[in-house]
Amino acid sequence: MPKLQGFEFWSRTLGGARHVVAPMVDQSELAWRLLSRRHGAQLCYTPMLHAQVFVRDANYRKENLYCEACPEDRPLIVQFCANDPEVFVQAALLAQDYCDAVDLNLGCPQMIAKRGHYGAFLQEEWDLLRRMILLAHEKLSVPVTCKIRVFPEIDKTVRYAQMLEKAGCQLLTVHGRTKEQKGPLSGAASWEHIKAVRKAVAIPVFANGNIQCLRDVERCLQDTGVQGVMSAEGHLHNPALFEGRSPAVWELAEEYLDLVRQHPCPLSYVRAHLFKLWHHTLQVHQQLREELAKVKTLEGIAAVSQELKLRCQEDISRQKEGEKPSGGLPFFHWICQPYFRPGPQEGSKENGGARSKRALEEEGSTEALSKNKQKKQLRNPHKTFDPSLKPKYAKCDQCGNPKGNRCVFNLCRGCCKKRAFRETADCPGHGLLFKTKLEKSLAWKGAQLRPQEPPQAGPAPLGGLPEAVGSALT
Numbered sequence: 001m002p003k004l005q006g007f008e009f010w011s012r013t014l015g016g017a018r019h020v021v022a023p024m025v026d027q028s029e030l031a032w033r034l035l036s037r038r039h040g041a042q043l044c045y046t047p048m049l050h051a052q053v054f055v056r057d058a059n060y061r062k063e064n065l066y067c068e069a070c071p072e073d074r075p076l077i078v079q080f081c082a083n084d085p086e087v088f089v090q091a092a093l094l095a096q097d098y099c100d101a102v103d104l105n106l107g108c109p110q111m112i113a114k115r116g117h118y119g120a121f122l123q124e125e126w127d128l129l130r131r132m133i134l135l136a137h138e139k140l141s142v143p144v145t146c147k148i149r150v151f152p153e154i155d156k157t158v159r160y161a162q163m164l165e166k167a168g169c170q171l172l173t174v175h176g177r178t179k180e181q182k183g184p185l186s187g188a189a190s191w192e193h194i195k196a197v198r199k200a201v202a203i204p205v206f207a208n209g210n211i212q213c214l215r216d217v218e219r220c221l222q223d224t225g226v227q228g229v230m231s232a233e234g235h236l237h238n239p240a241l242f243e244g245r246s247p248a249v250w251e252l253a254e255e256y257l258d259l260v261r262q263h264p265c266p267l268s269y270v271r272a273h274l275f276k277l278w279h280h281t282l283q284v285h286q287q288l289r290e291e292l293a294k295v296k297t298l299e300g301i302a303a304v305s306q307e308l309k310l311r312c313q314e315d316i317s318r319q320k321e322g323e324k325p326s327g328g329l330p331f332f333h334w335i336c337q338p339y340f341r342p343g344p345q346e347g348s349k350e351n352g353g354a355r356s357k358r359a360l361e362e363e364g365s366t367e368a369l370s371k372n373k374q375k376k377q378l379r380n381p382h383k384t385f386d387p388s389l390k391p392k393y394a395k396c397d398q399c400g401n402p403k404g405n406r407c408v409f410n411l412c413r414g415c416c417k418k419r420a421f422r423e424t425a426d427c428p429g430h431g432l433l434f435k436t437k438l439e440k441s442l443a444w445k446g447a448q449l450r451p452q453e454p455p456q457a458g459p460a461p462l463g464g465l466p467e468a469v470g471s472a473l474t
Contacts, residue, residue: 017043022232040242051082120179137168214244
C-alpha cells in the first residue's frame with residue numbers, strides 16, 4: 001500500500017483528528033494517553049524520545065515504545081529529537097511498525113535541548129533540517145511530521161514552514177511562541193503566526209499554545225483555520241478539556257491510577273501528574289503536598305489522593321450558600337481547571353519587589369533557599385551555600401577544570417591521562433603508571449625470549465633404577 005501524504009494522511013490515517021494531546025517528556029506515557037482518549041482526545045504523541053539512545057539501547061526501545069504497544073492507543077505519532085539525518089532515520093525505522101507517523105522535535109526550548117543541540121535550537125540550520133526530513137521521507141513507510149516554534153518575524157516563520165513542507169514534511173504542528181518564550185517568560189502564543197503558516201502551506205497544520213478549555217479550541221480552529229489543536233499544559237490540569245467538562249479532580253485521579261495499575265510506569269510520572277491535577281487543592285491543604293512528595297509506592301500515592309478527596313468533601317460540606325471560589329479561581333479548588341503561570345512582573349510583585357532568589361541565596365538567606373537545598377541542609381546542618389565560603393580550586397592548565405593537587409603535569413585527571421599516555425609517563429598523583437607498566441612489559445618479554453640452559457648431568461642418585469639393576473645382578 002502506497003504511503004499516504006498530506007491531507008489524505010490526516011483524514012484517513014489520523015481520522016481527521018482535531019483534538020490532539022502534545023508530546024510531553026515523562027508526561028504523555030501510555031496510561032495518560034489512554035485516559036486522554038477516553039475523554040475526547042483523537043490523536044496522541046509519545047513523549048519525546050532521543051533518537052541516538054533509541055538506536056543503541058534495546059531496553060530504551062522496549063520501555064518507551066515496544067512494551068507500550070496497545071490496540072486502543074492509535075492513532076499514535078512517535079516523536080524523536082535528533083540532529084543527524086542517519087541517526088534520525090535509523091531510529092524512525094525501528095519505530096515505524098509501532099506508530100502511524102514519526103515526528104521530528106523542532107520545538108523544545110529547554111536548556112537540555114540547547115546542550116544536546118536539538119529541538120528549537122536547530123531552527124536556524126535549514127540545510128541540516130532539509131536533509132533530515134528528505135531522507136526520512138524517502139526511507140520510511142510512514143509519513144514524517146514536524147513540530148516547530150515560530151520566529152519573531154511572520155515572514156521568516158512562513159519560509160521556514162514552506163522549507164519543511166518542500167523537504168517532505170506531511171503535517172506541521174506550530175507552537176505560536178518563540179524559543180525564548182518559556183517558563184515565566186512564556187507570554188501568549190501568536191495565533192497570527194499560525195494563521196499565516198496555515199495559509200502558506202498545502203499540508204495539514206495543528207496549532208499549539210493558549211489552549212486551556214474547549215472554548216479556546218473552538219476559537220483557535222475558527223481564527224486560524226488549522227486542521228487540529230494541540231494542548232499540553234492545559235490538558236495536564238484537566239484531561240477532560242476536549243470534552244468541555246470540568247469534573248472533580250478525584251474522579252480523573254482515580255481513573256488515571258487504575259490505568260497505571262494496568263499499564264505501569266515510573267512512579268515519578270504518576271507523582272508529577274497528581275501534582276498537576278491536585279495543584280489548586282494542594283495550595284489549600286499544603287501539609288499533604290509534602291506527603292505526596294515523600295511516598296515511595298503507587299498505593300502510597302493513591303492513599304494521599306484519597307486523603308485529598310476526603311479533605312475536599314469536608315470543604316464542600318462546610319461550604320456556605322452563595323460562597324465564591326477564593327484566590328481568583330474560576331471554580332472551587334476541587335474542580336479541574338487551568339493553571340495560569342505568573343509572569344516575571346507578577347512574580348516580583350508577590351515577592352514585594354524583592355531581588356531574585358539567586359541573589360538572596362548568594363547572601364546566605366536560608367528562607368530563600370530552594371526546597372532541594374533546604375533538604376540538603378536538614379541532612380547536614382553545617383552545609384552552607386554561600387559562594388564566598390566555597391573552596392577555591394586551582395584550574396587545569398588546559399581545560400579549566402579543577403586540577404589534581406599532586407599531578408606532576410598540573411592538569412585535571414582527564415587531561416593528565418591523555419598526556420601521560422601520549423608521552424608514556426607516570427603520574428602517581430592520579431594513579432597513572434604508563435611508563436612503569438611499559439617497562440615491566442618489556443622486561444617480561446625479554447625474559448621469555450632468553451634461551452633456557454639445558455640441565456647439567458650429575459652423579460646418579462642412590463637408590464632408584466641403578467640400585468635395582470645392581471640388586472638384580474647379585
